[in-house]
Amino acid sequence: MTAPSFLTIRYEPGVLTLLDQTKLPTDETYVRLADLESIAKAIETMVVRGAPAIGISAAYGLAVARRTGVPMADADLRLRRTRPTAVNLFWALDRMRPLWADGADAETLEAEAHRIYQEDKASSEAMARIGAELIPDGATVLTHCNAGALATAELGTALAVIRGAHGAGKTVRVLADETRPVLQGARLTAWELMKDGIDVTVIADGAVAHFLGQGAIDCAVTGADRIAANGDAANKIGTRGVACLLHHHDRPTYIAAPWSTVDMSLATGDAIEIEERPAHEVHTIRGQRIAPEGVKVRNPAFDVTPAGWINGLILDRGYVTGDLKAGLANLAG
Numbered sequence: 001m002t003a004p005s006f007l008t009i010r011y012e013p014g015v016l017t018l019l020d021q022t023k024l025p026t027d028e029t030y031v032r033l034a035d036l037e038s039i040a041k042a043i044e045t046m047v048v049r050g051a052p053a054i055g056i057s058a059a060y061g062l063a064v065a066r067r068t069g070v071p072m073a074d075a076d077l078r079l080r081r082t083r084p085t086a087v088n089l090f091w092a093l094d095r096m097r098p099l100w101a102d103g104a105d106a107e108t109l110e111a112e113a114h115r116i117y118q119e120d121k122a123s124s125e126a127m128a129r130i131g132a133e134l135i136p137d138g139a140t141v142l143t144h145c146n147a148g149a150l151a152t153a154e155l156g157t158a159l160a161v162i163r164g165a166h167g168a169g170k171t172v173r174v175l176a177d178e179t180r181p182v183l184q185g186a187r188l189t190a191w192e193l194m195k196d197g198i199d200v201t202v203i204a205d206g207a208v209a210h211f212l213g214q215g216a217i218d219c220a221v222t223g224a225d226r227i228a229a230n231g232d233a234a235n236k237i238g239t240r241g242v243a244c245l246l247h248h249h250d251r252p253t254y255i256a257a258p259w260s261t262v263d264m265s266l267a268t269g270d271a272i273e274i275e276e277r278p279a280h281e282v283h284t285i286r287g288q289r290i291a292p293e294g295v296k297v298r299n300p301a302f303d304v305t306p307a308g309w310i311n312g313l314i315l316d317r318g319y320v321t322g323d324l325k326a327g328l329a330n331l332a333g
């Protein structure tokens with residue numbers, strides 16, 4: 001597989017270093033965070049973003065909290081209030097909770113956070129292996145948002161699938177839609193794939209139907225922030241529209257995710273909480289106002305794609321297609 005040439009998350013005792021994704025693609029800068037509040041703010045303001053990367057950062061955040069004497073229950077609560085949709089955040093915090101509740105020291109918490117990081121890396125590698133088989137040679141693959149090395153421990157989810165096919169010697173072209181409002185496609189996916197030598201073209205969100213009509217898209221691969229037990233999947237706002245368009249044009253949509261993104265406690269996607277983010281992300285781009293002063297704005301950050309429009313779930317535990325609910329139940333064991 002094609003490995004990334006950069007690291008999104010690094011940790012040394014007491015200091016979490018994050019590639020600042022709010023500055024990409026123009027500046028490749030890192031921030032060093034040595035207190036809980038800075039880490040929580042980095043998650044809220046999307047210095048670090050993407051479901052698995054949020055979970056990993058929160059786990060390290062608890063270790064930093066322990067080192068700096070923050071009461072652990074307060075630290076846990078602060079991190080839980082950062083972003084509601086990606087279940088990986090709560091999954092990681094739930095995994096850390098019994099340790100600190102038992103009085104674990106900072107080194108023990110750091111060791112568990114490192115394990116979460118390494119497991120996420122292994123999950124990405126498993127998705128890349130499925131991608132090496134599933135994506136046809138010569139395919140043009142649409143992706144939405146950024147579900148790459150910037151969103152995970154190292155390889156990505158959707159982009160791990162693409163990295164797997166590319167690394168297997170297949171010719172893969174990626175269409176990255178810009179992904180308004182925060183532009184994770186134009187800014188982040190384009191930066192990441194160009195940096196790693198994978199062919200990428202940015203298109204406007206509104207151009208997807210045009211390219212499908214021209215027969216220029218073979219499939220879509222996206223990540224997910226939470227997958228319900230029936231296969232409904234929450235991901236970046238706009239994913240539902242992409243999947244609907246692909247379904248209409250008889251092209252497959254695949255969703256790639258580690259098992260930590262699957263929430264078997266939710267029967268369907270209707271129960272997934274959708275984060276509503278600040279209005280300025282919609283009415284202003286990089287300091288430039290693009291909508292009239294005083295206009296009403298809505299900014300849901302995620303939407304839910306119904307299982308019926310998802311042709312396959314590419315999971316670290318295996319590939320699920322057909323009856324997604326039955327496949328997930330089977331993998332849940």
Ligand code: MRU
Nearest residue numbers: 049050051145147151223224236
């Ligand atoms: O708001 P973001 O940038 O955190 O949203 C990220 C996404 O929706 C990703 O597609 C998702 O987390 C899958 S990532 C591996």
